Amino acid sequence: MSVPNPLAHSILDLIGGTPLLELHRCVAARGLQGRLLAKLELFNPAGSKKDRAALEIIKQAKAEGLLVDGQTVVELTSGNMGAGLAIVCRALGHPFVAVISQGNSVERIRQMKALGAEVVIVDQSPGSIPGQVSGADLALVEDRAKAVVAEHQAFRADQFVREANCLAHERTTGPEIWDQSGGEVDVFLDLVGTCGTYTGVARALRIKNQAIRTYLVEPAGAAVLAGLPVTQPRHKLQGAGYGRTNLALFDPALVTGYLQVTDSEAEEAARFLAAEEGILAGFSTGANLAAAWQLLAGPESGATIAFLACDSGLKYLSTDLFP
Ligand SMILES: Cc1ncc(COP(=O)(O)O)c(C=O)c1O
Known part of the structure; x- marks a missing residue:
């Protein structure tokens, strides 16, 4: 050993x-x-693996002044980035809101809540199957994420672009x-x-x-x-x-x-x-x-x-x- x-x-x-x-x-x-x-x-x-991205995004945003002390963080997530952000945000003193499609597994939602995140669950598009998140489902989550960011005047982690x-x-x-x-x-x-x-x-x-x-x-x-x-x-x-x-x-x-x-x-x-x-x-x-x-x-x-x-x-x- x-x-x-x-x-x-x-x-x-x-x-x-x-x-x-x-x-x-x-x-x-x-x-x-x-x-x-x-x-x-x-x-x-x-x-x-998303813990790594969560930590780097938050560290960099704080260093660049994009995220100020105590500010809320919001992210559209399938659950893994959200769980990573929940840990990182709690450790660094930021409230965290995860926005997720209902199509993702329930374990991910419960894990984020247990780690201290607020979780906003978005219904799937008509005809969608639980466990299978389509582009149409994701578009609905995107709309909701934008609204939650505005509501909290939050920093969006934005894993798709950062x-x-x-x-x-x-x-x-x-x-x-x-x-x-x-x-x-x-x-x-x-x-x-x-x-x-x-x-x-x-x-x-x-x-x-x-x-x-x-x-x-x-x-x-x-x-x-x-x-x-x-x-x-x-x-x-x-x-x-x-x-x-x-x-x-x-x-x-x-x-x-x-x-x-x-x-x-x-x-x-x-x-x-x-x-x-x-x-x-x-x-x-x-x-x-x-x-x-x-x-x-x-x-x-x-x-x-x-x-x-x-x-x-x-x-x-x-x-x-x-x-
Ligand atoms: C389980 C799982 N696999 C693969 C991926 C894709 O990784 P990436 O976003 O770095 O392309 C993710 C992203 O969240 C994930 O959660």
Whole structure:
């Protein structure tokens, strides 16, 4: 056993520095060549990679005077950014209001409330399915978020546009993957929501080694960044794949290739990861593993592929992910 982390004095000191785990069974069970490295972001205090972005956005806003002492923070969230912001805002003395679609899992809503957030829940658009948040649903949440910001004269964290979202991963997640792997990464991939993680990690790894390939993952049937027609706007990959083409944090120059993953591929991968590797993670992690399997079975056979286990599977126990 390695020496445990030193005594911490703030929960904020425990954001980041997550383990990197090699997934031997995920490679062997499929008879593939290569290595898979999973960055276990479920070890963050609120259980997801978004804690890093929450901390960086708030720190930067305070440093720039955009957020003043005691001012309310508001964010449109699928739950993970909100849980991270709830922790960060409480620690730094800011009230926090999360605006979320009813389509997200109930665990996320309860977690944010438990962590001290006020949560505004927005009904889904007509015909929408619980557990599947569409672009139309998100537009309704956006309208409500704008109104809540005005009402509280609040600072909006605005994860879809703030560069600090990328910077969090460029300064921490990417370099951690590089160091923990001993510089042995050939490929990075990520299912994108805001694109903050993808852009930040891709930038950091390419600075270390320009030859590293980076693949952007989207839900099959809603792969708008790949330029494909939308045939399936609804999917189960919560927190990602919103079908938005106007993503401020997306940079096509950072994309080696585009991959698509179906709901059932993501579910199968998440279940395998839990049962065989002991990692209880969510839908987007399953999507990342499914995409990594595609690459090892195809153009990246033999490569070392790193990806994020984005959040904890405990956030999905009310869904059909782990029946
Ligand atoms: C579980 C999960 N997976 C993936 C993503 C997408 O990450 P990003 O917004 O950095 O693209 C999010 C974003 O909130 C998320 O919560």
